[in-house]
Amino acid sequence: MKLxxxxxxxxxxxxxxxxxxxxxxxxxxxxxDRELSGGQLWWDTILDNIEACAxxxxxxxxxxxxSAYCAAELSYALALRKVILxxxxxxxxxPQALREIQYIDISSLSLNEAFLRCAQALIRIERDLLLRRxxxxxxxxxxxxxPMAEVDTPENISELFTDAAKAANANNIALAExxxxxxxxxxxxxxxxxxxxxxxLMSRQRDRATAYIPIVRLAELGDIEGAKVLWQNYAQKxxxxxxxxxxxxxxxxxxxxxxxxxxxxxxxxxxxxYQVQTGLIFSPPQHxxxxxxxxxxxxxxxxxxxxxxxxxxxxxxxxxxHPARGSVPQxxxxxxxxPTQEMVSHKGGKPMRLIPASQFIYGNGEFGELxxxxxxxxxxxxxEYRQFLVxxxxxxxxxxxxxxFPSEKADHPVTGVSWHEAMAxxxxxxxxxxxxxxxxxxARGKDGRRYPWGDSFDIQRCNTAESSRGKRDTTTPVMxxxxxxxxxxxxxxxxxxxxxxxxxxxxxxxxxxxQETKRVLKGGSWKTPRGSADCAAYTSAWPTEQxxxxxxxxxxxxxxxxxxxxx
Numbered sequence: 001m002k003l004x005x006x007x008x009x010x011x012x013x014x015x016x017x018x019x020x021x022x023x024x025x026x027x028x029x030x031x032x033d034r035e036l037s038g039g040q041l042w043w044d045t046i047l048d049n050i051e052a053c054a055x056x057x058x059x060x061x062x063x064x065x066x067s068a069y070c071a072a073e074l075s076y077a078l079a080l081r082k083v084i085l086x087x088x089x090x091x092x093x094x095p096q097a098l099r100e101i102q103y104i105d106i107s108s109l110s111l112n113e114a115f116l117r118c119a120q121a122l123i124r125i126e127r128d129l130l131l132r133r134x135x136x137x138x139x140x141x142x143x144x145x146x147p148m149a150e151v152d153t154p155e156n157i158s159e160l161f162t163d164a165a166k167a168a169n170a171n172n173i174a175l176a177e178x179x180x181x182x183x184x185x186x187x188x189x190x191x192x193x194x195x196x197x198x199x200x201l202m203s204r205q206r207d208r209a210t211a212y213i214p215i216v217r218l219a220e221l222g223d224i225e226g227a228k229v230l231w232q233n234y235a236q237k238x239x240x241x242x243x244x245x246x247x248x249x250x251x252x253x254x255x256x257x258x259x260x261x262x263x264x265x266x267x268x269x270x271x272x273x274y275q276v277q278t279g280l281i282f283s284p285p286q287h288x289x290x291x292x293x294x295x296x297x298x299x300x301x302x303x304x305x306x307x308x309x310x311x312x313x314x315x316x317x318x319x320x321x322h323p324a325r326g327s328v329p330q331x332x333x334x335x336x337x338x339p340t341q342e343m344v345s346h347k348g349g350k351p352m353r354l355i356p357a358s359q360f361i362y363g364n365g366e367f368g369e370l371x372x373x374x375x376x377x378x379x380x381x382x383x384e385y386r387q388f389l390v391x392x393x394x395x396x397x398x399x400x401x402x403x404x405f406p407s408e409k410a411d412h413p414v415t416g417v418s419w420h421e422a423m424a425x426x427x428x429x430x431x432x433x434x435x436x437x438x439x440x441x442x443a444r445g446k447d448g449r450r451y452p453w454g455d456s457f458d459i460q461r462c463n464t465a466e467s468s469r470g471k472r473d474t475t476t477p478v479m480x481x482x483x484x485x486x487x488x489x490x491x492x493x494x495x496x497x498x499x500x501x502x503x504x505x506x507x508x509x510x511x512x513x514x515q516e517t518k519r520v521l522k523g524g525s526w527k528t529p530r531g532s533a534d535c536a537a538y539t540s541a542w543p544t545e546q547x548x549x550x551x552x553x554x555x556x557x558x559x560x561x562x563x564x565x566x567x
Contacts, residue, residue, distance in 0.1 A: 434502065465529050521538060
């Protein structure tokens with residue numbers, strides 16, 4: 001079905017990702033204005049595509065509602081009696097013309113969840129169009145003129161600031177953010193600085209409320225010890241002012257909360273030990289400056305709507321029903337795991353982290369359970385893969401030039417390696433590739449956090465398309481983002497490179513790969529947007545494919561350690 005996509009420039013990354021999903025997975029012909037080319041009459045081309053489409057998808061945000069261009073596109077689509085599918089990407093007041101049309105709220109959904117909801121709606125729309133429940137107008141209305149350039153400077157900035165403050169007090173956060181942003185554009189010095197402070201405060205309050213939710217979830221499940229651990233981390237970062245469930249008094253005594261939590265061992269400790277033991281000196285961590293988010297490349301195939309990945313390990317026990325109260329284990333991982341949870345593998349002395357047996361949250365809130373296993377602390381590096389090639393008759397990765405890698409990339413993750421080659425390396429190292437569930441638990445802990453470090457995206461903790469903004473289109477050292485470690489101390493699990501897993505994805509249709517099945521990839525990469533770094537997100541690739549943003553790491557279970565011949 002031919003689609004037209006209307007959106008504002010504040011969320012291009014997510015929009016581009018979702019459009020690619022609709023094209024690749026369900027074969028919709030979605031047109032978006034980034035396809036405009038030089039020499040075209042751009043406004044006429046936009047109107048041509050509105051006329052030619054069967055459905056108009058509108059991404060609703062405060063900026064899109066305020067955009068004269070988006071308003072003109074919507075008005076013309078309604079005049080043509082096009083089917084409209086509104087997607088609420090950020091909280092905002094709906095325009096009058098859309099208040100009779102049911103929207104889909106994707107503001108809190110992952111990319112995969114948003115794709116599923118959108119794809120289901122488009123199936124119904126396409127069916128209704130085939131049943132002739134909706135028609136295009138047979139009489140073309142006059143084309144709207146190109147909107148005038150938008151001017152954001154208000155006549156009275158102080159009134160605009162006052163309106164923003166009133167909206168914030170009324171809890172109309174989307175409107176308040178939009179108005180404060182206009183104040184900043186119109187008066188970057190005076191009230192604009194105060195507006196920036198208010199926006200920062202609102203952002204912190206949103207992050208605080210988001211961090212509070214897992215505490216509520218665990219407390220309701222009866223995991224009081226787990227809720228206490230989360231509360232302590234929450235209180236240290238945000239204080240105790242926001243506590244609607246009164247956990248200050250119900251989980252702890254006041255005295256207990258005031259006690260200072262002793263510092264835990266840092267990841268730098270065992271990183272230095274590894275460097276001393278092996279002589280392999282990694283590049284020092286470099287802190288990336290925060291940049292405004294901009295256009296980014298979509299992931300190849302994040303998520304799959306029509307086939308869930310099959311868990312290959314017999315030891316993975318998944319219970320998709322909600323567990324009874326008190327059934328979640330009472331122990332909870334520390335922010336930094338103690339040194340006793342580390343193991344050094346016999347090949348190259350690489351450290352691995354213990355992921356202890358427990359129930360955990362994965363996917364879209366499902367519960368599973370895994371036995372103890374160890375996982376590589378970081379992905380396999382170029383130098384580590386070179387050691388494998390010295391002892392085995394395999395070709396160098398497709399990304400190495402002249403059969404070798406640049407010396408400055410010794411500590412970067414190896415890329416250009418197929419699934420079969422990754423499997424061969426794992427066997428040589430006495431390990432195996434992880435199941436998707438194992439990878440996800442090692443990344444997000446057992447409390448179902450969105451990113452390894454928490455629930456809020458942080459551009460300074462990972463290498464995604466937003467991190468470089470065209471200044472660094474490549475991988476980064478595996479230890480560059482030490483603050484991104486998961487609760488188990490596992491590094492580089494968000495961005496940098498997608499990582500191969502054992503799990504299969506059944507493709508739709510047949511093709512040149514009809515004798516194989518795709519394999520699940522986890523983690524996102526340096527060339528994909530922030531949504532791909534979500535621990536629950538995944539993509540897939542054929543086992544023979546080699547890309548410059550796909551790598552891998554290995555795991556080993558305690559059973560395999562005890563019986564190495566049974567691997």
